[in-house]
Each structure stands twice: as C-alpha cells, then as structure tokens.
Amino acid sequence: MTHEQAQELLADFALGLLDSGEHAAVQAHVQDCGECRADLQEFLRAGEALAIAPLEAELPFGAAERIAAGVRARLDPPRPQGLPSNVIVGPWRNIALGAAAGVFLLAVGLTAVTIAWLDARDEADRLEGQLAARAIELPLSGEGVSGTVYVASNFAGGVARFTGLAEAPAQHHYQLWSEGPYGAKSAADFTGSNGELLVQLPELPKEMTRMFVTLEPDGATGAAPTGPEVLSTPR
Amino acid sequence: MGYTETSTTFDHNVDKILTMPVQASPFQRFRAGEHSAFDQFVAEYTGPAYATALQVLKVPARAEEAVQDAFVRLWQRAGQFDPDRGNERSWVLAIVRNSAIDALRKQGRTFERSIDDAPSVYALRDPDDVWQRVLEGLTSTDVRAALQQLPAEQQEIVLKVYYEGKRPVEVARELGIAEGTVRSRLRLALGKLREALGPVREDLEP
Numbered sequence: 001m002t003h004e005q006a007q008e009l010l011a012d013f014a015l016g017l018l019d020s021g022e023h024a025a026v027q028a029h030v031q032d033c034g035e036c037r038a039d040l041q042e043f044l045r046a047g048e049a050l051a052i053a054p055l056e057a058e059l060p061f062g063a064a065e066r067i068a069a070g071v072r073a074r075l076d077p078p079r080p081q082g083l084p085s086n087v088i089v090g091p092w093r094n095i096a097l098g099a100a101a102g103v104f105l106l107a108v109g110l111t112a113v114t115i116a117w118l119d120a121r122d123e124a125d126r127l128e129g130q131l132a133a134r135a136i137e138l139p140l141s142g143e144g145v146s147g148t149v150y151v152a153s154n155f156a157g158g159v160a161r162f163t164g165l166a167e168a169p170a171q172h173h174y175q176l177w178s179e180g181p182y183g184a185k186s187a188a189d190f191t192g193s194n195g196e197l198l199v200q201l202p203e204l205p206k207e208m209t210r211m212f213v214t215l216e217p218d219g220a221t222g223a224a225p226t227g228p229e230v231l232s233t234p235r
Numbered sequence: 236m237g238y239t240e241t242s243t244t245f246d247h248n249v250d251k252i253l254t255m256p257v258q259a260s261p262f263q264r265f266r267a268g269e270h271s272a273f274d275q276f277v278a279e280y281t282g283p284a285y286a287t288a289l290q291v292l293k294v295p296a297r298a299e300e301a302v303q304d305a306f307v308r309l310w311q312r313a314g315q316f317d318p319d320r321g322n323e324r325s326w327v328l329a330i331v332r333n334s335a336i337d338a339l340r341k342q343g344r345t346f347e348r349s350i351d352d353a354p355s356v357y358a359l360r361d362p363d364d365v366w367q368r369v370l371e372g373l374t375s376t377d378v379r380a381a382l383q384q385l386p387a388e389q390q391e392i393v394l395k396v397y398y399e400g401k402r403p404v405e406v407a408r409e410l411g412i413a414e415g416t417v418r419s420r421l422r423l424a425l426g427k428l429r430e431a432l433g434p435v436r437e438d439l440e441p
Binding site: 008009010011012014015016017027030031037040041042043044045046047048049050051052053054055056057059060063064066067068070071072074075156157200 | 273274277278281282283285286287289290295299302303306307310321322324325326328329332333336359360361363366370373374375377378379381382393396397398402403415418421422424425426428429432433
C-alpha cells in the first residue's frame with residue numbers, strides 16, 4: 001500500500017470500517033510511517049469522542065434486568081455435577097417446585113431423554129446448568145398489595161416487583177428483608193409508588209427461607225426490622 | 236446549520252480537568268481482579284450500550300442481544316484495554332458498536348469478518364494524557380453540539396457511517412455520490428470534530 005492510499009483510508013481505519021485486507025495493509029503501513037501514525041491520532045481521538053455520544057434511547061421495560069441476567073447466565077460456567085443441594089432448601093423446595101414445577105419437570109425430562117439418546121454426560125450437565133441458572137419466582141402478598149421476587153438460582157441477585165404499594169408515609173420507607181438462620185438481613189429499601197415498582201436486589205443469602213417487607217421510620221439503622229410487615233412470601 | 240472556521244472551542248475548565256481526582260471505576264476494579272465489580276460495570280454501561288446498539292440495529296430485541304454479546308466480549312477482553320492508550324468509556328462503547336455492526340452484517344449476509352478490532356486499532360493510539368482528561372470531561376451533549384456544527388452533508392456521513400454502521404460504499408450508493416466523496420467528507424468531519432472538541436493545546440501544555 002502506498003503512502004497516498006494509506007492516507008485516504010486512515011479515517012476509515014480509525015473507525016473500524018475497512019475490510020480485513022485493507023485493515024491489515026493500513027495497519028502495517030502505519031506502524032512504519034510516522035506521518036500516517038501522527039495523522040491517525042487525530043482520527044482516533046475523534047472516534048473516541050463519537051463513541052460517547054449515541055443518541056438518547058430509553059431502555060424498554062425490564063431490559064436492564066434481562067441484559068444483566070443474560071450476561072450472567074452466559075458467563076457462569078455450567079455446573080459439572082447435578083443441581084447443588086443448597087440451592088433449593090427447606091421452604092424453598094415447596095415454593096420453587098410450586099412456581100417452576102412445569103419447567104423443572106420438562107427440563108428434567110429433557111435431560112433424561114437427552115442422556116438416553118446421546119449417552120452424553122456433558123450434554124446432561126449443560127442442560128442441568130441451564131436449569132440451575134433459571135430464576136426462582138416467589139410471590140409476596142399483603143393486604144391490598146402484592147408482589148413477586150425473582151431470585152437468580154445462584155442467589156447472585158434478583159428483582160422485586162410490587163403492584164399497588166402506596167408511597168410510604170412521610171419520614172418512613174419500605175425495607176425488603178431476607179430471613180434465615182442468620183436472622184433478618186436487609187436486601188433493599190425504597191419509598192414505594194402508586195403504580196408498579198421494580199427494585200433491583202443484590203446478592204442474597206443462600207440460606208434464606210423467607211422474604212418480607214416492613215415499613216420503617218427514616219433513620220432506622222437497617223440492622224433489624226422494627227416496623228410492621230406489609231408483605232411476605234409464604235412461611 | 237453551517238460550520239464556520241472560527242466557531243467552536245468548548246469551554247473546558249482546564250485546571251479542573253487536570254486536577255480531577257481519579258476514582259477506580261467498576262471496570263478498573265474488574266480489570267484488577269475484582270470479579271464482583273463486573274455486575275456494577277454492566278449496570279453502569281447498559282444504558283449507553285443499548286443506545287449505541289439500537290442506533291445500528293434499530294430493533295430493540297436485537298439491540299439487547301448485541302449488548303449481551305458485547306458484555307461477554309468485554310469480560311473476555313478487558314485485559315486488552317490499555318488505560319494509557321484509550322478512554323474507558325470510548326473503548327467500551329466501541330466494542331458495543333462493533334458487536335452491533337457484526338450482528339447487522341450477519342443479518343444482511345454481507346458478513347466478512349468480525350470487526351472486533353477496537354483493541355488492535357487502539358494499540359496504535361499514542362499515549363496522550365491531555366486528551367484522556369479532555370475525554371473524561373466531555374459529555375455526549377458536547378459531542379452532539381459539535382456534530383451539529385458540521386456542514387449538513389458531513390453530519391449525514393458521520394451519522395450513517397459511524398452511528399448506523401454502514402460501509403462507505405453503501406452510503407455512497409444510498410446518497411448517489413462517489414465513494415471517494417464519502418471518505419473525504421468523513422475525513423473532513425473527523426478533523427473538524429477533533430478540532431472543535433479539544434481544548435487549545437497550548438493552554439494545556441506546561
């Protein structure tokens with residue numbers, strides 16, 4: 001590639017627009033040509049500025065959670081063995097089986113069929129890993145208000161969705177707790193809304209056996225629930 | 236709206252830019268081995284990543300998919316980012332854009348190669364502390380304002396080539412102009428943008 005040809009293509013190169021042959025040729029030329037390398041810097045800088053200015057676009061409802069869950073599912077390696085016994089324990093067994101029985105049976109059946117047909121342990125492990133990556137759905141109920149907690153089956157996070165939860169009274173807020181052998185641990189606090197509300201949850205304890213929401217006075221330490229329960233998963 | 240030679244230099248507060256405290260971002264913490272910071276990184280970039288992908292792909296569901304692909308690439312390739320040679324936000328969103336363009340070209344069956352070459356292009360970026368600090372202080376509003384000051388025909392080329400991921404030859408066909416004209420307008424546009432967005436270099440150098 002001549003110097004003049006490279007000069008013509010520097011902007012395209014900086015923005016990643018060239019096909020592989022031209023890209024490689026420009027790259028080779030730039031590495032040996034001080035003038036082109038200097039000129040390239042300006043185009044690279046402009047490209048860096050363009051990258052930070054996409055047009056505004058509102059995320060569709062639930063997109064952030066779907067993207068996060070999709071990325072997490074693709075990054076978590078499939079479990080080499082069967083489902084771990086501590087994923088669904090105690091009351092969770094009933095809840096999770098109740099909520100996802102169809103999916104569970106279908107997947108187990110599919111796994112068994114796959115094993116029978118392919119006699120391939122790795123395929124079975126892959127399917128079991130996919131099953132394990134599903135979220136567990138937990139209903140929350142209270143007087144005139146309802147909600148659902150979706151917990152990743154590895155407990156790495158979740159989302160709580162509330163319908164009809166009125167705004168907390170002045171100087172109060174809601175607090176979502178998990179409960180288990182460790183006692184009660186705060187998972188999130190929020191003020192409520194008259195419509196639908198989504199609350200993103202952090203990593204949750206695997207030993208938890210229940211989740212519930214209390215109305216807390218502002219300034220409460222958050223170390224333990226002090227106010228009345230307004231919503232709870234089944235005990 | 237026309238471009239004038241004497242127009243834009245943005246009012247960067249140079250002292251503020253050069254003395255800004257540097258806090259470790261979730262991406263930096265992830266690169267340093269704190270894997271739990273990746274979720275925060277994803278949450279931080281999901282909005283701009285989605286906007287970037289949607290501009291290329293136009294369809295929300297496909298944009299979401301491309302963003303997922305991009306985050307997986309970023310997990311795998313975070314180690315290739317050299318903070319001395321590139322701005323984190325630009326690098327991350329360039330990967331997202333490339334991921335979206337890959338998806339676009341696969342759909343159009345004109346896919347020739349992955350354009351996931353941001354790392355190799357950025358490797359040719361010379362360290363430039365001043366520009367790094369300028370980028371950290373730039374907002375998308377600044378960049379859009381600078382774009383709007385370009386001549387309309389140059390704005391159009393930048394929009395189609397950069398933000399919509401079209402090849403110069405496709406843009407030339409679409410606009411009924413020569414491919415060389417597309418390329419020359421692009422070069423002019425990038426030069427003017429860089430000039431408009433950068434502070435006066437003499438003001439920054441000691």
